[in-house]
Amino acid sequence: MAEPLKIALAGLGTVGAGVIRLVEANRALIERRAGRPIQITVVSARDRSKSRGVDLSPYAWEDDMVILGERDDVDVVVEMVGGSDGPALALARTTIEAGKALVTANKAMIAHHGLELAGKAEAKRVALKFEAAVAGGIPVIKALREGAAANAIERVYGILNGTCNYILSTMEDTGRDFADVLAEAQALGYAEADPTFDVEGIDAAHKLSILSAVAFGTKVDFASVAASGITRLRAADIAQAHSLGYVIRLIGMAEAGADGLFQRVQPHLVPFDHPLAHVDGATNAVVAEGNFSGRLLFQGAGAGDGPTASAVVADLIDIARTTVGGGELGPAFSMPVAELEALAPAATGHRQSRAYIRFMVADRPGVLAEITAALRDAGVSIESLIQKGRAGDAGAVMVAMVTHEGPESAVSEALRLLDGSPSLSEPPLVLHILGE
Ligand code: NAP
Ligand code: HSE
Numbered sequence: 001m002a003e004p005l006k007i008a009l010a011g012l013g014t015v016g017a018g019v020i021r022l023v024e025a026n027r028a029l030i031e032r033r034a035g036r037p038i039q040i041t042v043v044s045a046r047d048r049s050k051s052r053g054v055d056l057s058p059y060a061w062e063d064d065m066v067i068l069g070e071r072d073d074v075d076v077v078v079e080m081v082g083g084s085d086g087p088a089l090a091l092a093r094t095t096i097e098a099g100k101a102l103v104t105a106n107k108a109m110i111a112h113h114g115l116e117l118a119g120k121a122e123a124k125r126v127a128l129k130f131e132a133a134v135a136g137g138i139p140v141i142k143a144l145r146e147g148a149a150a151n152a153i154e155r156v157y158g159i160l161n162g163t164c165n166y167i168l169s170t171m172e173d174t175g176r177d178f179a180d181v182l183a184e185a186q187a188l189g190y191a192e193a194d195p196t197f198d199v200e201g202i203d204a205a206h207k208l209s210i211l212s213a214v215a216f217g218t219k220v221d222f223a224s225v226a227a228s229g230i231t232r233l234r235a236a237d238i239a240q241a242h243s244l245g246y247v248i249r250l251i252g253m254a255e256a257g258a259d260g261l262f263q264r265v266q267p268h269l270v271p272f273d274h275p276l277a278h279v280d281g282a283t284n285a286v287v288a289e290g291n292f293s294g295r296l297l298f299q300g301a302g303a304g305d306g307p308t309a310s311a312v313v314a315d316l317i318d319i320a321r322t323t324v325g326g327g328e329l330g331p332a333f334s335m336p337v338a339e340l341e342a343l344a345p346a347a348t349g350h351r352q353s354r355a356y357i358r359f360m361v362a363d364r365p366g367v368l369a370e371i372t373a374a375l376r377d378a379g380v381s382i383e384s385l386i387q388k389g390r391a392g393d394a395g396a397v398m399v400a401m402v403t404h405e406g407p408e409s410a411v412s413e414a415l416r417l418l419d420g421s422p423s424l425s426e427p428p429l430v431l432h433i434l435g436e
Helices: 013-024 027-034 067-068 086-098 107-124 140-147 163-174 178-187 204-218 235-244 305-320 368-378 408-418
Strands: 003-009 038-043 076-079 101-104 154-160 246-257 260-271 285-289 292-302 355-362 382-390 394-405 429-433
Touching: 003 013, 003 305, 013 027, 013 038, 013 305, 027 038, 027 305, 038 305, 076 086, 076 305, 086 101, 086 107, 101 107, 107 154, 107 204, 140 204, 140 285, 140 292, 154 204, 163 235, 163 246, 163 285, 178 394, 204 246, 204 260, 235 246, 235 355, 235 382, 235 394, 235 408, 292 305, 305 368, 355 368, 355 408, 368 382, 368 394, 368 408, 382 408, 408 429
Parallel strands: 003 038, 003 076, 076 101, 260 429
Antiparallel strands: 154 246, 154 285, 246 260, 285 292, 355 394, 355 429, 382 394
8 A cells, every 4th residue: 555645734623623524534435536545643723622523632733833844744734724824824834845735725825825835835846735715615726727727717706705605695585684694604614713704705805816816827916806795785685686686695706808807806686597696505606707618607515614624635635646745736826826927906997787776865855866866977877776764774764776787987986976975874885786
């Protein structure tokens, strides 16, 4: 039997413990597929005494996780700690510098430091793998980096955050409130250690920036992702969207072209007949449009211990199939770091779209006329408009509308005209409507 691939596992929370369970449960199958055993030799986390629902007695314990990659009983370090910097980044750097392969689920770290780490991994000819960082159990990095590698991809979009999708689809189905459903998503192990990363769209932005780099062959550019989350949505928006024939989903969308790199995370109205409208719970879905493959749709569990562990161990099997170090697996992204193109962020004003605009306004004569006048002056054409009676805020009523297709700059201009109006009790909410 070939030598085992020896693994150090840093982080024993939801995903780390899931990796142990999977490696134990599928040991024989993994060994046959990988051509050799995958053997966890040493583990590390913050608190050695914490009960984790898995038996840690077969493994050595290392207090200082940063030195895991320097140990002789380790070929690959699996980083399941989290955080863009701090111990996770220190561990990633020391591991690669020690000439060992790194597998991570840490999208925050790859979004911020992926290019540096990939450059170091190329120089050391070791593998850097991060399948679990994007869309949980869906093998979308492998699919785009390998399966669709022959295509020019101009557009990639989808549902990239399981927690938000769980919250939105549960609120839609049950009418339960936001905070209650978020607490449930946390208990199920879907949310980040700091759940504001989920609900403010930052986690989806991390993933989108990685997906863009792999799909387009561009440099990871997290800083230019325009991200907004789901915290401003009200149950009434979900109900209103429903009555108009839409569900609301947090969508990450990226395009690369002559205009530059467009990357945006925002809740969208998704028509009932669009495939993404039926993606519920913690499920993710990614659509990539290749110039020869056509539209590719990937869908599956986007968060949670089992699906994420599945992606992590698939990376380990890839490495195990090569010689120790995994350098033969090629560059971490779809091409070497030096070949990745640096595209400027695209301007968005001329983008054509339909939008849902929701105003909370004072319930007095003339307010609706003021809003529609601003829209008229900015050249925004209204397709439908609904005014609801008082709900929630004392004295405020909700006016929601859907616009005809037009440039995004026109909607921005209408909002500029209304800025500071005493008729509005809060800034308007604009959500784009997902097209074909
Ligand atoms: P988690 O449950 O919070 O687990 C984090 C683990 O890291 C814990 O075992 C913790 O130790 C350890 N840790 C944290 N800070 C540490 C420090 N300063 N020094 C040493 N150990 C430290 O997180 P998770 O949900 O498993 O997520 C882990 C990574 O996977 C993150 O990058 C996350 O974004 C990513 N991810 C998660 C999911 C998911 O569904 N949960 C899916 C895809 C990717 P203690 O247990 O001793 O406190
Ligand atoms: N917090 C993340 C989510 C975990 O909810 O999608 C999976 O990356």
